[in-house]
Amino acid sequence: AQTVTQSQPEMSVQEAETVTLSCTYDTSESDYYLFWYKQPPSRQMILVIRQEAYKQQNATENRFSVNFQKAAKSFSLKISDSQLGDAAMYFCAYTRGYNNNDMRFGAGTRLTVKP
Amino acid sequence: DGGITQSPKYLFRKEGQNVTLSCEQNLNHDAMYWYRQDPGQGLRLIYYSQIVNDFQKGDIAEGYSVSREKKESFPLTVTSAQKNPTAFYLCASSARGRVGEKLFFGSGTQLSVL
Numbered sequence: 001a002q003t004v005t006q007s008q009p010e011m012s013v014q015e016a017e018t019v020t021l022s023c024t025y026d027t028s029e030s031d032y033y034l035f036w037y038k039q040p041p042s043r044q045m046i047l048v049i050r051q052e053a054y055k056q057q058n059a060t061e062n063r064f065s066v067n068f069q070k071a072a073k074s075f076s077l078k079i080s081d082s083q084l085g086d087a088a089m090y091f092c093a094y095t096r097g098y099n100n101n102d103m104r105f106g107a108g109t110r111l112t113v114k115p
Numbered sequence: 116d117g118g119i120t121q122s123p124k125y126l127f128r129k130e131g132q133n134v135t136l137s138c139e140q141n142l143n144h145d146a147m148y149w150y151r152q153d154p155g156q157g158l159r160l161i162y163y164s165q166i167v168n169d170f171q172k173g174d175i176a177e178g179y180s181v182s183r184e185k186k187e188s189f190p191l192t193v194t195s196a197q198k199n200p201t202a203f204y205l206c207a208s209s210a211r212g213r214v215g216e217k218l219f220f221g222s223g224t225q226l227s228v229l
Contacts, residue, residue, distance in 0.1 A: 004157065009155070032215075033215035037218075042222060043203065043222060043223045044220055044221070044222040044223065045205065045218070045220040046220075047218075050215070052215060091157060091158070093157075095215065099146065099165060099211070101160065101163045101165075101171065103218065104157070105157030105158040105159075106157050107155060107156055108155075108157060
């Protein structure tokens, strides 16, 4: 079974600085999809960024970017110019893709942003 | 605006009682999901439905039941057989048949035992 591991239960960053959240996964598949979801205090999960495994280019969305290392099965999230609104739980997720019933989530990383 | 509505936001269950969590979506999505979230753990799949009148068990279906009579609705019943129901429950949906499609989530229901 595929597993997703987030080794950092908590992280903190100073406002305007950069922080990287780690995620590793285990799979024997060659085609799959990886996601970072954000869960703010409202508790509604919001998609931050999505990566397709067959694409070598790292995905970026404004201040959010990933470092996708397929051979190492690593998928880290970099947040640049951190803002107070970035404070949240961040979950890494994996799916093979066609139907999301196999989506697997990591345990989450709680990010605190210090003013 | 399109989205997923979960109700109630907070729910309390008495011993031996069944309770039902509501999930409604107006995104015209075929696929819907129920997840359970416990502190320090990721989301775990309870049930999912890819199409009306069909649903499948996820990883932790014991003590739960669902129905999918309408495309828009996917209610979850937490039965008295679920001995540890205190958790945060999230409903999600996605477009079926599209590869690697993201999930849209509701705002969740916090269930506690009295």
